Amino acid sequence: MTEKFEDQGGLATSDPNRLVRWMSSRVMTRLFTIKQVNKRRAAAERARRKKKRPHTIEYFHQVDDAYSHLAAQLLVKMADRYDVELTCHLVNQSFGKNVAEPEMLARLSRYDAHQIAPDYGLEFAEHNEALDPEQIKKAQGILAAASGVKRVSAVEPVSRALWSGDASELDRLAAELGCASEAEVDAALALGNARRNALKHYSGAMFYYGGEWFWGVDRLHHLEQRLAELGLDRNDSAPWLAPRQEPNWGGVRSDGSLTLEIYASLRSPYSAVIFDRAVQLAKDSGVTLNLRPVLPMVMRGVPATPMKGMYIFMDAAREARALGVDYGNFSDPIGEPARKCYSLYPWAVTQGKGTELISSFLRHAFALGVDTVADRGLQKVVEAAGLDWQVAKGHLGEAGWESLLEENRVAMYSAGCWGVPSFRLLDGSGVPIVSLWGQDRLWVIAREIRKQLQGPV
Structure with a gap:
């Protein structure tokens, strides 16, 4: 369908995409109303109960992703705080159409993580350079060798050693926890990537619960709120692990020089x-x-x-x-x-x-x-x-x-x-x-x- 419009200053007078635009707009409007969101959440809980499955959070960890390093520091606290099963998948950085500028993203993520970490009570030292590829492989190997609760517990110390450049600590962790072969690492990454793709996402540092995605520490408060509403918070009087950050400019006005x-x-x-x-x-x-x-x-x-x-x-x-x-x-x-x-x-x-x-x-x-x-x-x-x-x-x-x-x-x-x-x-x-x-x-x-x-x- 093509609709004609009055010519305005030389702009095109027809728009063959108008019907498609209108239809997609209506769909997107309907999909994300709070009513539809709550319906999908309720349906997910009914399906979970019907299959007698526990409340399960799936976390997707990319060892060389700065945002994953921030999330790693909260994994064990999440498992302790909430009455859920937390599983950890290993993934690679996505490439292609879902990630427009992968090199820029990597640089910005390191800079950004350094900016936001202290306000969340987390650590991320200034890190201008990319990580050592050999140390990345070792970190992946250690985590691939672990599974279940052991992997969840291992993520933070492995991530901390990797991002602090502590090769001796990585060696110690490899000796203590084991280190998978290259083939085993590739298999673990392939499984994690496939699971993430099946659930329709593409990033690291992602949490998935009940049909909904939550990105890193920045969206963890949404997940914590959902878990609390389900009665899964074991300490509901305590502040959330990653509370929402609110703008506070302090009340002193600039003279316009900024x-x-x-x-x-x-x-x-x-x-x-x-x-x-x-x-x-x-x-x-x-x-x-x-x-x-x-x-x-x-x-x-x-x-x-x-x-x-x-x-x-x-x-x-x-x-x-x-x-x-x-x-x-x-x-x-x-x-x-x-x-x-x-x-x-x-x-x-x-x-x-x-x-x-x-x-x-x-x-x-x-x-x-x-x-x-x-x-x-x-x-x-x-x-x-x-x-x-x-x-x-x-x-x-x-x-x-x-x-x-x-x-x-x-x-x-x-x-x-x-x-x-x-x-x-x-x-x-x-x-x-x-x-x-x-x-x-x-x-x-x-x-x-x-x-x-x-x-x-």
């Missing part, structure tokens, strides 16, 4: 979840805001898979609920809708409304379910941003926005990030203080603002 750069795209669920909060953080703290929109990854040739898309939309909806953000009535703005809005962005900036336009578009696409490919939908976006639609129509399709967005993408990559939302905090001289990827890193930005204004706490 700058917060926000890299966001119009088709990013995570951008939709956190965008307004990030803007508000800059306003509240007095930090200068520099919004730097970029093209969505799929619109700049970065492939995506249904597996990855399903996880992202599920997780974004879950995060939005936790934050109390209006989200979930979805109308996919990929392609023409995004291009139309981007073409208006430079003009909106001249009107002092660039941030408001991006905010309005994200809200209409991800919370209000407005079809932004149609003029009537885009008009709602424009007018809600405080702009004149009649004037805006004259700027649809104007040149210049493509080069602006590409300039922003290059800057984002140079900062070590490639996805959105990403944040970069700059000092008064324009020197980066911290650069991080993810809507769940706004609290780190707030922490660094606080440090700059108040000093270390």
Whole structure:
């Protein structure tokens, strides 16, 4: 089906993907409502009881993944705290369409883990270089030789020795626990990778329970809440092992010398979840805001898979609920809708409304379910941003926005990030203080603002 639209400044006048976009949007909207989530959770519990299976958490450990090292430090505590069976699978890093920039991801994960570890009460020393491949193999061998409870118990000491570069400790652990042959390691990794793939995921440091995925320490609070609701918390008066981190900029306003750069795209669920909060953080703290929109990854040739898309939309909806953000009535703005809005962005900036336009578009696409490919939908976006639609129509399709967005993408990559939302905090001289990827890193930005204004706490 192809629908015709009025020509606006040279943009394409037909959109053959509109029906597909509408259908997928309706499906994604329905799948991740709290009602549907609770139905799936209840069904999983009924199936578990019917088969007389214990409550089982499956954890997927990638020894050379920084986030797995953080998660490793909580495994035994998880098993002790909750009335569950915890199993540990060994996995490799995924490659291909599910992981767009594996080398950048590895570098960023080491930097990121160092940034967040202390706030979780965990350890991750600054680690600029990749791990020694031979030590990685030895760590895999030790863990492959163990199974069941022994593997769960071995993960933390093996991971600690590996990430601290303590070769003698790895040798000691190998002598104490055993070390599998290369063929046995390959078999263990193949089993773990196959299990992860069967359950439809692709990352390390992942926890799986009852049909739902939880990524590393950052999402462990969602899992802990679910376990507590099932009555599985043996110490429900104690704080969670990995409580949710909340932004706290300290209440002392900047004089504007600090700058917060926000890299966001119009088709990013995570951008939709956190965008307004990030803007508000800059306003509240007095930090200068520099919004730097970029093209969505799929619109700049970065492939995506249904597996990855399903996880992202599920997780974004879950995060939005936790934050109390209006989200979930979805109308996919990929392609023409995004291009139309981007073409208006430079003009909106001249009107002092660039941030408001991006905010309005994200809200209409991800919370209000407005079809932004149609003029009537885009008009709602424009007018809600405080702009004149009649004037805006004259700027649809104007040149210049493509080069602006590409300039922003290059800057984002140079900062070590490639996805959105990403944040970069700059000092008064324009020197980066911290650069991080993810809507769940706004609290780190707030922490660094606080440090700059108040000093270390």
